Amino acid sequence: MNQPDTADQAANPPLECEMCLKEIPESAAFTPEGSEYVGHFCGIECYQAFLRRQREAEASQE
Numbered sequence: 001m002n003q004p005d006t007a008d009q010a011a012n013p014p015l016e017c018e019m020c021l022k023e024i025p026e027s028a029a030f031t032p033e034g035s036e037y038v039g040h041f042c043g044i045e046c047y048q049a050f051l052r053r054q055r056e057a058e059a060s061q062e
């Protein structure tokens with residue numbers, strides 16, 4: 001029985017989308033550039049939803 005290559009998995013743990021927490025392969029992860037590190041996203045839609053949520057959180061702090 002063939003086991004998956006767990007050593008390779010340990011070296012490259014799956015990323016999670018910061019918004020929907022879905023596992024995303026690193027090659028498919030959307031990582032915004034030109035901004036502070038905010039995490040990885042499965043797509044720009046999740047990134048935009050994340051930004052919207054952040055803005056709302058900041059607005060409600062005032």
Ligand SMILES: [Zn+2]
Pocket residue numbers: 017018019020021022041042043046
């Ligand atoms: Zn997502």
